Amino acid sequence: MxxxxxxxxxxxxxxxxNRAIKAAVASGARKIELDNIMGQRFIADGLRGDVEIxxxxxxxxxxxxxxxxxxxxxxxxxEHAPGNTMDAGTIVIHGNAGDAVAHSxxxxxxxxxxxxxxxxxxxxxxxxxxxxxxxxGGSARAFLGEYMAGGLILVLGRxxxxxELDRGIGSGxxxxxxxxxxxxxxxxxxxxxxxxxxxxxxREEITPxxxxxxxxxxxxxxxxxxxxxxxxxxxxxxxxASKYTWEV
Numbered sequence: 224m225x226x227x228x229x230x231x232x233x234x235x236x237x238x239x240x241n242r243a244i245k246a247a248v249a250s251g252a253r254k255i256e257l258d259n260i261m262g263q264r265f266i267a268d269g270l271r272g273d274v275e276i277x278x279x280x281x282x283x284x285x286x287x288x289x290x291x292x293x294x295x296x297x298x299x300x301x302e303h304a305p306g307n308t309m310d311a312g313t314i315v316i317h318g319n320a321g322d323a324v325a326h327s328x329x330x331x332x333x334x335x336x337x338x339x340x341x342x343x344x345x346x347x348x349x350x351x352x353x354x355x356x357x358x359x360g361g362s363a364r365a366f367l368g369e370y371m372a373g374g375l376i377l378v379l380g381r382x383x384x385x386x387e388l389d390r391g392i393g394s395g396x397x398x399x400x401x402x403x404x405x406x407x408x409x410x411x412x413x414x415x416x417x418x419x420x421x422x423x424x425x426r427e428e429i430t431p432x433x434x435x436x437x438x439x440x441x442x443x444x445x446x447x448x449x450x451x452x453x454x455x456x457x458x459x460x461x462x463x464a465s466k467y468t469w470e471v
Contacts, residue, residue, distance in 0.1 A: 226251075226252060226253045226254060227252065227253070227254040227255075227256065228247040228252040228254070228255045228256070229255075229256045229258065230243055230244070230247075230255065230256070230257050230258070231258045231259055232257050232258060232259050232260050232261075232263060232280075233258070233259035233261075234259075235263065236263075237263035237264045237265055237266075237283065240257075240263050240266070241263075241265055241266065241268065244257075244266065244267065244270070244276070245270070248270060248272060248274050252274060253273070253274055253275065254274065254275045254276075254277070255274065255275070255276045255277070256276075256277040256279070257276065257277065257278050257279060257280070258279050258280070259279070259280055260278050260279060260280030260281060260282050260299070261280050261281055262281060262282075262283040262302065263282060263283050264282075264283035264284045264285055264302075265283075265284075265285050265286075265288065266278065266282050266283075266286050266287070266295070267286060267287045267290050267293055267295050268285060268286075268287065268288040268289055268290065269288070269289045269290065269291075270287075270290050270291070270292070270293045271290075271291045271292050271293070272292050272293065273292060273293070274292075274293045274294075275293070275294045275295075275296065276293060276294070276295045276296070277296050277298070278295060278296065278297045278298065278299070279298050279299065280298075280299050281299045281300050281301065281302065282297060282299075282301055282302065282305070283302045284302050284303045284304050284321075285303075285304050285305070285307045286301060286302075286304075286305040286306070286314065287305055287306050287307075287309050287312065287314050288304070288306075288307040288308055288309065289307075289308055289309065289310060290306075290309050290310065290311070290312045290331070291309075291310040291311045291312060291330075292311050292312045293312045294312060294313045294314075294315070295312070295313070295314045295315070296315045296317075297314070297315065297316045297317060297318070298317050298318075299317065299318050300316070300318035300319045300320065301316045301318065301319070301320040301321065301324075301335075302320075302321045303320075303321035303322045303323050303324075303340070304321070304322070304323040304324065304326045305320055305324055305325070305333065306324065306325045306326070306328045306331065306333045306355075306357075307323070307325075307326045307327060307328070308326070308327045308328065308329065309325070309328045309329070309330065309331045309333075309355070310329055310330045310331065310353070311330045311331045311353075312331045312332075313331060313332050313333075313334075314331075314332075314333045314334070315333075315334045315439050316333070316334065316335045316336060317336050317440070318335075318336060318337055319335070319337045319338045319339065319361070320335050320338075320339045320340070321339070321340045322339075322340035322341045322342055322343075322364075323340075323341070323342050323343070323345055324339045324340070324343045324344065324357065324359075325343060325344045325345075325347055325355060325357040325374075325376075326342075326344075326345050326346060327345070327346040327347065327348065328344070328347050328348075328355040328357070328374065329347075329348050329349070329350065329353055329355055330353040330354065330355055331355060331356075332355070332356045332357075332358070333355075333356070333357045333358070334358045334360070334435070334436050334439050334440075335357075335358070335359050335360055335361070336360045336361070336381075336439075336440045337360055337361040337382065338359070338361035338362050338363070338364075338382075339359055339361075339362075339363050339364070340363075340364050341364040341365050341366055342364075342365075342366045342367070342369050343357065343359065343363045343364075343367050343368070343376070344357050344367060344368045344369075344371055344374070344376045344401075345366070345368070345369045345370060345371070346369075346370050346371070346372065347368070347371050347372065347373060347374040347376070347399060348372040348373045348374065348398075349372065349373025349374050349398065349399060350373070354373065354374055354375070355373070355374035355375075356374060356375045356376075356377070356432065357374070357375070357376045357377070358376075358377045358379070358432055358435075358436050359376070359377065359378045359379065359386075360379050360380075360381045360382075360436065360440065361379075361380060361381060361382050361386065362378070362380055362382075362383075362386040362387040362388070362389075363378055363386070363388075363389065364389045365389040365390050365391045366389075366390075366391040366392075366394055366413065367389070367391070367392050367393070367401065368392060368393045368394075368396055368399070368401045368416075368455070369391065369393075369394045369395055369396075369413065370394070370395040370396070370397075371393065371395075371396045371397070371398060371399045371401070372397055372398040372399060373398045373399040374399045374400075375399060375400050375401075375402065375428075375432075376399075376400070376401045376402070377402045377403075377429055377432055377433075378401070378402070378403045378404060379404050379433070379436070379447055380403075380404050380405060381442065381447070384405065385404055385405025385406065386403060386404060386405065388403070388407060388408070388411045389411065390410070390411055390413070391411075391413040392407070392411050392412055392413055392416060392455055393412065393413045393415070393416030393455045393456075393457075394413025394414050394415065394416065395413065395414060395415055395462050396413070396415055396416050396455070396456070396457045396462065397415070397457050397459075397460055397461070397462055398457060399456075400425075400454060400455065400456055401416075401454075401455035401456075402421055402425070402429055402452050402453070402454055402455070403452065403453050403455065404447065404450050404451070404452050405450065405451060405452075405453075406451075406453070407453040407455065412455070414462055415457060415458050415459060415462020416455050416456070416457065416458060416462075417455070417456060417457070417458040418453050418454065418455050419453070419454045419456070420451070420452075420453060420454070421451075421452035421453060421454045425452070425454055426452070429452070430448055433447045433448055434448075
């Protein structure tokens with residue numbers, strides 16, 4: 224099979240589409256280009272290896288779920304839960320994404336050029352060298368980083384002076400970091416989350432991520448790097464301890 228495979232997905236159900244993708248990977252394709260994608264689910268789910276998948280259109284839910292290694296580049300918006308329980312690899316979205324982006328993500332990187340919906344990064348987790356990263360170019364809706372146990376979420380707010388923020392940031396967070404450009408009001412913090420100015424090593428940590436984001440989307444990193452950031456982390460390892468009812 225050729226190194227590059229092109230599939231026209233117009234009117235195709237997601238089951239035969241995903242079978243065709245897996246067959247192309249098994250045959251040694253290094254690049255797969257999918258045209259006319261419109262809501263097909265589970266693209267690249269469980270895929271392994273060094274393959275690039277170009278998606279022209281709007282993929283459906285759970286793009287890259289359990290994925291371990293490939294790169295998915297979406298030229299369009301994306302529905303809910305891209306990167307769900309992803310283990311390794313990269314997802315780049317040239318548009319907006321829906322709710323639960325990076326749900327339970329445990330490794331790899333996701334870059335969203337514009338905005339995401341509710342509960343981005345919910346249940347993100349980390350084990351040893353496996354550290355998931357979600358970079359959001361625009362803004363995020365409520366409960367960003369809810370129940371987060373590890374990894375890093377970075378919010379840049381590229382379309383305005385700073386991101387538009389919503390309630391419940393870091394609600395129930397007990398591991399990992401959320402870093403947001405610009406001011407973060409206390410009213411937007413969730414239960415169990417605290418905020419601090421990002422300094423020193425923290426700023427050094429996000430600089431290569433900002434640069435990578437800007438390479439993907441052809442942007443100038445200077446305005447992001449030279450701005451103020453806030454760090455959201457757990458206030459406690461047990462954020463809901465005070466909510467428990469104990470029987471004696």
